[in-house]
Amino acid sequence: MGRRLNDPEHSRFASLILLSVALLSCVLVYAVVATFLNPNVGSHDSSFESLEMVASGDFGEKKDECCRGIENLELWGPAVKWGSEFKFNSSVECCQACKTMCSGNDGPCLCDTWVFCGNKEACGSRFGECWLKKQKDPLSPDRQDAGKSVIWTSGLIFGKGEGIVGMETEYGTLHIKLFPDCAPYSVAYILELLTMRHCVGCQFYRAESRGQSWDSEGNHIKDAPYGPPFALIQGILEAQGTPFNKMPTEACPTIRRGSVAWIGSGPEFFISLANHGEWKNSYTVFGSVLLEDMEVAEKIVQLPTKSDVWNNINVSVLEKPVPLIVRRMKKSLGDLNSNVKPE
Template sequence: MVRRPNDPEHSRFASLVLLLVALFSCLLVYAVVSTLLNPTVNPQDSSFESLESVAGIDFGEKKGECCRGIENLELWGAAVKWGSDFKFNSSVECCQACKAMCSGNDGPCLCDTWVFCGNKDACGSRFGECWLKKQKDTLSPDRQEAGQTVSWTSGIVFGKGEGIVEMETEYGTLHIKLFPDCAPYSVTYILELLTLRHCAGCQIYRAESRGQSWDPQGNHIKDASYGPPFALIQGILEAQGTPFKKIPMEACPTIRRGSVAWIGSGPEFFISLANHEEWKNSYTIFGSVLSEDMEIAEKIAQLPTKSDVWNNINVSVLQRPIPLVMRRMKKSLGDVNTNMKSE
């Protein structure tokens, strides 16, 4: 930023000017980050949620952000803890009780579903009931009821080696560990994509390498710029012919290498090739690419591109977009190494 020398006649206004500059700088940073990742954003486009709306809010995991569920939803399944004898004051406590049964290394989770009744008026004597359950198929959970008349809040927990889906490309398959406890609405949408016979329209269309700014582990190199290139691959997950509903902002920890996150409310998404602390807590992270598959993402980032300008920002767009297919994982990978903890 270019600054003008101070004018002696207006020195009495110096403090006010500095304050205004600081406020403007904060807004500018968030606006630039939004622009870097959204090819269609413009000041009149209400479809892209401004990062200003989340400025100053900590979306990290310190406040239990990764023990979330979906309201007005009752998931079914075999009960492993009966809610009539198992009560808590909050859905977070119910979720944590389920997680406590899913922390071992000796096989699948004993609990993968929690259902909590937290509306005092609607629940009556059942207020606080926490039902812990077990699904036959966590990628296709059994629903009992959903809608405004349902007083239950439900969530899913994936154990080690579970909740992994495949993003298939012609250059290899990216295995993505989903985080339903951090982003339940996002994961529900991804699971819906798995039920479709095709994902026409799903593709990766932007690719930018780490350049000279980040090392192979994704760490930023001292004194290097933050782009361009911006160390990411970007695409869209929207099946043609299927209506897309905006996804609410969910847990937004710091973007790490391998993070899979929405841009705004989706369906545009990106996979980060680096640790982006400079982006703060700006994007809903709904999964992470397994570390052993990041070489595929790096390969895509090296494909031929053409330069483009999105709202005065130079970006690199693939000469030929890469079609995507979302699939269930064919077999368990056992204990996996993800790049982000969900608890």
């Protein structure tokens, strides 16, 4: 027996109600996921809710996110491909051309810098030029010019053993593989921190174990809650006396064990001790801790903590914050054991 068709006016009215409910649900979910890690919300942000409100499901990562650059920036360096004879229609294609010269497992890339002219009006006859270059020091790229008048967009690519920095603590050093092609603005800030002799104010201040919700490899245990505890160590990367510019939202893959990501626009950040598919694509990931160094994170999470409540959420705060310094490594390290690949 066929179903009776709904009255047209009633159907339109019902559709509007459903649309309003759907939009309200999206706003609530965004507010929950975007703020639950923020230590500064306190009683000032009433939208802070339990993570249990976030629905679980499939958490596939967005494709083609990791070919990004910084606009109005021209990086210098010896050219391995001359842009006057090497042109593309987009910066993504230029970036990918550099990546193809960095696809092996035999060490540094032949190309680690790409520079593209993508503004037709400003570039004129140079539109589409893609310059592929090689830096003498990938962690200190040679900058030619920057500013609104610069017509170029530039990006970095780190090969095997490159782009690894250390977060040095009294409990050991966390070696982190940076993802400049996924989060170029974030990585540019980390490279600035490398030039400082100290990072007064940089520290870990929150530490939460995997509890009974995740196994030792970071996999979520079936039917277990998603916290608290939330399986992470959290800190701040802002040197006192140095202005911090908010980070833009960049590539936000699914959080995995070892992911290093900003909370909102920074400077608060966290290192995940588990695979957090329930958070979906909510955080800019700018690096990943090498697998062998996760034991340092595990040491920190076992330090004495005290309970606190951040807007109705129970959290564990370190009794004594752990200072950290971001340092460049004296030699290249392999990254075959990194927890998360940027693509």
